[in-house]
Amino acid sequence: LVFLLGQLDREGVTRPAADYLQQRLEAENLTHSDIIQEDFIDTYSNLVLKSLALLRRVVADCEGREKERRCPRFVLKTDDDIYINLSVLWREARRSEERYLLLGALICRSKPTRDKSSKWFVPGNEYASTTYPPFLSGTAYLMSRDTVRELHKVTKYVTTFPLEDVFVTGIL
Numbered sequence: 001l002v003f004l005l006g007q008l009d010r011e012g013v014t015r016p017a018a019d020y021l022q023q024r025l026e027a028e029n030l031t032h033s034d035i036i037q038e039d040f041i042d043t044y045s046n047l048v049l050k051s052l053a054l055l056r057r058v059v060a061d062c063e064g065r066e067k068e069r070r071c072p073r074f075v076l077k078t079d080d081d082i083y084i085n086l087s088v089l090w091r092e093a094r095r096s097e098e099r100y101l102l103l104g105a106l107i108c109r110s111k112p113t114r115d116k117s118s119k120w121f122v123p124g125n126e127y128a129s130t131t132y133p134p135f136l137s138g139t140a141y142l143m144s145r146d147t148v149r150e151l152h153k154v155t156k157y158v159t160t161f162p163l164e165d166v167f168v169t170g171i172l
Contacts, residue, residue, distance in 0.1 A: 002034050003034055003035050003036070003080075004054055004057070005025070005036070005038070005042055006046060006049070006050060007037070007041050007042060008021055008022060009041050009042060009043055025037070038050070045162060048161065048163070048164040049160075051167075051168050052160070054077060055148055055151055055152040055155065056152060058075055058145075058148045059149055059152045062145060062148075074101070074142055074144055074145070075142070075145070076141075076143075077140065077141055077143070078139065078141075082140050084140060089142065092142075093142060099146050100144060100147045101143065101147055102169060103141065103143075104136030104140060105136060105140075106136060107136070109131050110131065110132045110135070110166075112124075112127050112129075112130070112131075112132065122161075122163065126161070132170055133171060134170060135165055135166045135170030135171075136170075138163075138169075141165075151172045155172065
């Protein structure tokens with residue numbers, strides 16, 4: 001279990017408070033060794049950067065280590081406010097014979113939001129189609145190791161898109 005974080009958004013936070021929070025984060029990591037902190041501001045609009053960092057880190061950590069514990073068979077990307085029924089998740093993962101497993105809540109025929117006041121706004125020049133490809137809800141999705149590898153492989157050929165779940169589980 002690891003927590004993937006970006007850098008603290010220091011806007012509106014005093015320097016002493018920001019420094020204190022960073023020190024607490026580092027102390028937590030010294031105790032549990034379960035935090036990965038990447039070099040981007042951790043905001044909703046940068047969620048796609050966090051997901052790309054996840055793919056990149058798993059691939060890098062697994063390089064030549066498929067049989068070691070450090071390289072997981074499955075990767076669960078989940079929001080920190082989501083409850084996961086681990087026994088159901090494990091049962092479904094073990095039941096699957098799919099080499100390229102991508103498991104989660106499927107969303108089909110979703111339309112881009114063109115309302116500029118919405119946090120999910122996507123202008124037509126950024127995504128011209130009237131519907132997104134089928135994708136999994138970003139609240140939680142499970143990926144096999146091979147799926148992570150393949151998704152990571154194609155990231156270099158595709159321009160990033162602001163909606164993380166649409167991008168990673170639909171577009172990629």
